[in-house]
Amino acid sequence: MSGPDPASAPPRPKFHPLPEWVGPATRAVHAGAREDANAGSVVFPIYQTSTFHFPAEFSEARDPRDVQLYTRLGNPTQEVAAEVLASLEGAEAARVFGSGMGAIAATVLTFVSPGDEVVALSDLYGGTLDLLGELLPRFGVRVRFLSAAEAARPESAIGPSTKLVYFESPTNPLLRIHDIRRWTDAAHAVGALAVFDNTFATPIGQHPLARGVDLVLHSASKSLGGHSDVIAGAVAGSADLLERVDRTRSILGSPLDPFAAFLLTRGMKTLPLRVAKQSENARKLVGALAPHPAVAEVHYPGREGPAAESVASAQMRFRGGVVGLELAGGRAAVRRFLGNLRLVHVAASLGGVESLASVPRETSHRGLSDADCLARGIRPGLVRLSLGIEDAEDLIRDVSEALAGA
Ligand SMILES: Cc1ncc(COP(=O)(O)O)c(C=O)c1O
Structure with missing residues (x-):
């Protein structure tokens, strides 16, 4: 038999339970x-x-x-x-x-x-x-x-x-x-x-x-x-x-x-780093796009009004990397916008390291009728962006250029 004799191997270090005070x-x-x-x-x-x-x-x-x-x-x-x-x-x-x-x-x-x-x-x-x-x-x-x-x-x-x-x-x-x-x-x-x-x-x-x-x-x-x-x-x-x-x-x-x-x-293991970076990227993108002639409304936690802002600041440490863009040109503008993106992938889902764009009407909420979507405020011009951990400047440039051609 080859390999070390377990009896003579050094004792393995013990794991200690995580102290309660850690962040x-x-x-x-x-x-x-x-x-x-x-x-x-x-x-x-x-x-x-x-x-x-x-x-x-x-x-x-x-x-x-x-x-x-x-x-x-x-x-x-x-x-x-x-x-x-x-x-x-x-x-x-x-x-x-x-x-x-x-x-x-x-x-x-x-x-x-x-x-x-x-x-x-x-x-x-x-x-x-x-x-x-x-x-x-x-x-x-x-x-x-x-x-x-x-x-x-x-x-x-x-x-x-x-x-x-x-x-x-x-x-x-x-x-x-x-x-x-x-x-x-x-x-x-x-x-x-x-x-x-x-x-x-x-x-x-x-x-x-x-x-x-x-x-x-x-x-x-x-x-x-x-x-x-x-x-x-x-x-x-x-x-x-x-x-x-x-x-x-x-x-x-x-x-x-x-x-x-x-x-x-x-x-x-890297969730805290990613959430901080994605939230920072989203904050910068929202700042760059509000206002923007092609964007009728920007959805982001707390932007609904002062009451939402006060609740969000009380209960949230980070606002997250998801941003909703309501394009002024409706569904046709959404199609052009998605086709123009060069860095942001057009795909359902969110929260990944790579930025994604999706149309809720056609992905997460495609099971609902048009009337149900409208009743819930989900309009044809709505695009959901999930910002990843790329450089903020690159994402802002990609989204801005895609909007310019929409
Ligand atoms: C808020 C939320 N909850 C639940 C789900 C369902 O999760 P899964 O796709 O892992 O089944 C999703 C998926 O998009 C989601 O966005």
């Missing part, structure tokens, strides 16, 4: 670190396996959760990714999923039953609108979508029959701001669960759990992964609530593949 950049790099029993590697390995040896001594007397059984039910590489997210969100626990929609569906379906009412914003991600508006009513769950006026006064819209309140801020795609604390208080006043999608702001931009939200959801395919190379989802919150979600996740079968979990953990 978000330190958490992003060090959270989830743990001893690797096999090789002592600094980077936790990918357990690319569907199943695990079942201990012969396992008996009914032991808690089945102590045993690593099958990757649909759990896997160490998934757990590391979940631990990093929990640490960043300031949550007791988190779980990762095979997509954002997988996380949203498993979470919502865990907490509603026939006869319950869900109250939701009407300007949510399109897939979430489909789940709430199309699927839930088939199983006897009533869903009430709030108009913009109702959403400004959630305490009047959320009632005693409301079981779950679902919202986002900034919203997709118009980047409207909602007061997280106010919505959460209104939900809790009637004993409803407050569920919040934090995909746009990320835990670096804001901490919904610190404002009372019960469960925070993510499309980790966006900023958490950050490199447009993984489809993933996550939920963070209390250990008790997440144990209930576990059951639904294993029934629905939406776990995260171990290799994707590894990419997600790797991506999250």
Whole structure:
């Protein structure tokens, strides 16, 4: 036999638990670190396996959760990714999923039953609108979508029959701001669960759990992964609530593949750097384009008016890299603008290192009718830009030149 004798090998250094006082950049790099029993590697390995040896001594007397059984039910590489997210969100626990929609569906379906009412914003991600508006009513769950006026006064819209309140801020795609604390208080006043999608702001931009939200959801395919190379989802919150979600996740079968979990953990290490740079790029682009003759309106968190600005500055540390541009020339101008871009890729999604442009009417919200889109303020001239980490001057030049020819 070749190789070092394990008995004479130097002892491996122990990982220490992360002290509570560390900041978000330190958490992003060090959270989830743990001893690797096999090789002592600094980077936790990918357990690319569907199943695990079942201990012969396992008996009914032991808690089945102590045993690593099958990757649909759990896997160490998934757990590391979940631990990093929990640490960043300031949550007791988190779980990762095979997509954002997988996380949203498993979470919502865990907490509603026939006869319950869900109250939701009407300007949510399109897939979430489909789940709430199309699927839930088939199983006897009533869903009430709030108009913009109702959403400004959630305490009047959320009632005693409301079981779950679902919202986002900034919203997709118009980047409207909602007061997280106010919505959460209104939900809790009637004993409803407050569920919040934090995909746009990320835990670096804001901490919904610190404002009372019960469960925070993510499309980790966006900023958490950050490199447009993984489809993933996550939920963070209390250990008790997440144990209930576990059951639904294993029934629905939406776990995260171990290799994707590894990419997600790797991506999250640079999340604070990327969010800061993307927010800076967005701020500079908004400054350069407002006003601009080809742009009728610029959507960015806080720009709706003084009330939105005051809520955004209270609850957000970073405003994020997503900007909405309403082109004055409508749909025809959008087509020309997209065709003129040289650096910004025309593609759905957001939060990656590369800048992307997409038309919400044709991507995230293509499931809605024209009338539904207009009712939600999604007009044909709306383009959504997700700014990456490139040089701000280059992005401003690319967008300005594309607008000049639109
Ligand atoms: C805000 C938001 N939530 C959820 C999702 C769904 O995530 P996924 O595409 O990872 O299923 C998206 C996707 O665009 C999104 O933008």
